[in-house]
Amino acid sequence: MKTSSLVKVTKAEKSKIDQVDFDNLVFGKTFTDHMFVCDFKDGQWQTPEILPYQPLTLDPSAKVFHYGQAVFEGMKAYKDTDGKVWLFRPEENYERINKSSARLQMPEFPRDFFFEGLEQLLNLDKEWIKSGQADGNALYIRPFVIASQPGVMASPSTEYKFIIICSPVQAYYTKDVKVKIADYYSRAANGGFGAAKAAGNYAGQFYPTRLVQEEGFDQVIWTDDTTHEYLEEAGTMNIFFRINDTLVTCPTSDRILDGVTRKSVIAMAEKLGITVEVRKVTVKEITEAAANGTLKESFGSGTAAVISPIGTIAYKDQVWDLEKPENCYSATIKKAILDVQYNAAEDTFGWRHEV
């Protein structure tokens, strides 16, 4: 293992890996033997540590519990057939967590702590990363920052914890996703923090998502909060529509998460010769295209979701099932991106980062 002067490492006495059934993983339920922790206090980040995975002790008045001052990231590490471990565009996640933190008035995390911590953690827990592109085997990496200062005054914390935990995973969605377009609830507002990967952006979706789940759908496709006429994102995924042979997705904004998989899909689709339009997408356009058959396919993109085909779209009381076309874009783009992630194809974009 590479040694580090930046990170203090305390290894777990015994690995839990033998207790894990890697063929029957429930997404995000199993965690590896170690975690990365770095505290912010007295105006600076302290010495980062890798510790055995363990519960946290926080004062019940810690600001994260009361004001939701918390942000996170989702990344994955992949193992190739030679046992080498790769991260996909980690620089993007590093930059995005700091952007999210800035929006929630939290301190920037140092680059060398982030990358050194990740490398050390992945080297210690690399046995937990299984190869197997077909099964979607990967290690889901969850960096997050929480406000840990005790005290219920509604003001930014002066103390934080930056933590990274890792979970062996397979596919997030095992079936085509059924979505319903929002016509009342909103995920984010202009000038709000929808573009930040903030914990509260997810909590706020749970109730409207449960309502559509009671109708048999999996997720809401969010629309703009002012008119509900424009399609935005699906909460755990950015969304793409194929109208005839053009792939369409809406631009990012301060309401929409700037997804790493989203921008990779756009770049890869263009490389594959697919026409991509990044422009506003109206509910009217998509529901009409679904009704007249020009909506050939739709899919969501995200680190957890990878590229997940949407099988059903609903709006108010109308429901459309989408048949997969023969030259399915989602399957072609997904394969091309997975091949880069698992080191099974040339990385012409420079996206892979060896651990």
Ligand code: COI
């Ligand atoms: C990810 O794709 O990494 C996400 O953060 C979505 C998550 C809520 C599962």
